[in-house]
Amino acid sequence: MKVYQCDQCEYASVSNKYRCPSCGTGKLQERDVSSRGSVYSYTDIHIAPAEFAHLAPYTVALIQLEESKAKVTVRMDGNVQIGDMTELDHVEDGAYIYRKC
Amino acid sequence: MTNVYIEGIGMTKFGKFIDKSMKQLLVEASIEALEDAGNPKVDAVFVGNFMGGSIGNQEILGALVANELGLGYIPTAKVEGACASGGIALRQGIMGILSGEYDTVLIAGVEKMKHASTADVTQAINAAMDNDSNEKQAGLTFPGFFGVLANRYFYETGATKEHLAMIALKNRENALNNSLAQFQKPTTMEEIMAARIITSPLGLFDCSPTTDGAAALVITRKKGAIHIRSSAQSSGPTQMQDADDLLSLPAVRESGRLAYEKAGVGPEDIDVVEIHDCFSMTEMLAIEELGFFNKREGWLAVEQGRTKATGDKPVNTSGGLLSRGHPIGATGVAQMYQLVQQLRGTAPNQVENARLALAQNLGGTGSYSTVHILERL
Incomplete structure (x- = not known):
């Protein structure tokens, strides 16, 4: 299962986003879980x-x-x-x- | 604070009107609002509508209104925001007056759904979900989203299906006194609890119906008796799996917070409320998100009858979407129709001496929300 994990905060989602909607600064990194x-x-x-x-x-x-x-x-x-x-x-x-x- | 006032209101009966076109419904509500306002010069028109194109093959609704009413070559537009189309259309008019561009704006909302098959309407409504997602492919539906919320709400609180039924029953009882409402047949807790399941735990009475109907408002910078103290709008997650807290509708919470801040009032000051009860569960969450009751305790307030017309926080005295009906694009405007009547002292289920009123209009599965706070001067 692919998830997208923020590199600045704890936010994670199964759908990618341009920037982290939680902290507003982080980038989401693809991860396999x-x-x-x-x-x-x-x-x-x-x-x-x-x-x-x-x-x-x-x-x-x-x-x-x-x-x-x-x-x-x-x-x-x-x-x-x-x-x-x-x-x-x-x-x-x-x-x-x-x-x- | 805005410098905008509501000068006129109009609304058709809500229900099934196979022999009336969308244009006829729009014109009927608009003329009533214009006459109520004393037929002022109109500088612009904004029409809220969701599926006129997809199931009615009719767009250019703004120009249709201007032309049918002989308003001249004024600017007009249709505004789409799913079920919040009406609230967003109103907000566009308010912004136009606040900018100084217009003095007086006609706002209308309309939907015509009853001529189409259930399959076609369901398909058209699904346009308000994120269709390019694994969530849509899993088969999640609009009502299904609120069914998932309801099961979790039951799990985390002491609430049961009966608490949702209490909301449905309250709104039906309110609609019985509203001659423009779609459903005017009394019901009982037993009938609501036994109704067929649409998406567990939600049954037929937990879901708003399909409806034909229109509503309209005339708003103006000329000082009048009904002041729009604030107008706010927010967005929220477009997918259930992106919800940070499943039992929260961030768009509702944030638009409420902004509206209170701009109006300089709090939830405790509000005398009467129209909330977007597309499902009984949506009303449950919204009364919490708007700060009327603590999070995960809305069900206790419902149980105590606090949201009844006779309670200390009357919600949906019109009958709400569940029983007044839900012609999608008209809903946000129809909420204002009821609240203006409340502030004028002429409403069905009149709340005594109502001075501050709040309307909350939701679009999608929490994608859009508008909140407007009105004040009787």
Whole structure:
């Protein structure tokens, strides 16, 4: 899992930015970290836009990565609760598909 | 402090109007506002609108208004800021008067959504998310964002789905007294709790509807009874995974802070509030972010009835987006319509002797927020 870590402060994100939005001066540096993380929160989506309607109901979760301050939004393979440990299963059309571990 | 005053207000009924065009709705609300203001000369027009192009194939809304009303060859523009389009349009008008360029500006907001299919509307609304992201590809939706927030809020506080239902019920009860509101059918806690799930834990009554409707304001530098004490706007994260604190909407907090600072007042001074309750959960977070209640304690205030029309901090006396309805581009302007009525003493669910009023309008999943503070002179 790629994350972008500020070289001046603790800020980290899974998406890159021109400058650090937290301290305003740092530059973000790409880092590879484990995909493992715990479920910070989630929702089971029953009403979906046309392009995801065939998947509904499906679960989208916000994962707090273990090795970074960054969080990542993923689609879960199955139901989850807050605190469940998860990891990347595969990447599909630009989406991280996670499973419980 | 601004030197801008609201001189006139107008608003159509909110609901489903298949036989009326977007232009007709805009013109109807605008004429009412102009007549209410005594038909002053207008120097500019700003129209808030989000999806007129994508699902209505109609742009040039500013010029349409000027032309239909015979306002002359004045400057006009459409302003887009997702669900905050109306609040940002108002702010553009205020900035135009503050700059000295205009004396009097017509602000209008409109949306026409009911003619389109749910799939088309959902797709169009998704334009207010960052679509070039892994988050969008994961299938996160607009309501889904607030569902994720709600589950975390429940986890960190003592709040439950019932507290969200209390917000939905309060706003429905307020709408029952507002003849312009979309939903005028009474409901119960039981019906709200049992409604079908849209995105857990949010059910049908936790989500604002699609709506047709328009609202308009005439603002001017000529001193009048309703003073815009301050106007503020902020941006926030465009992706959920970039939230520093998931239970915070930084755009709301920051626009509120700026608005209080410019107005020289605090949350304790505000008598009546219109908040952007696109979802019940959004109202919960916004009452905390605007400083009316402590962080993670908004649910206690809701439980105690403090945000009811009869409470000490009345929120959404119009019925809010949940029950007055949410014609996206019109919403920020419709909030002002309700607050001006409150300050004039003619509002549905009138708050006794209201003097200071606050409106907060949100766009995207926390991407934009405007706050305006009004004062009765």
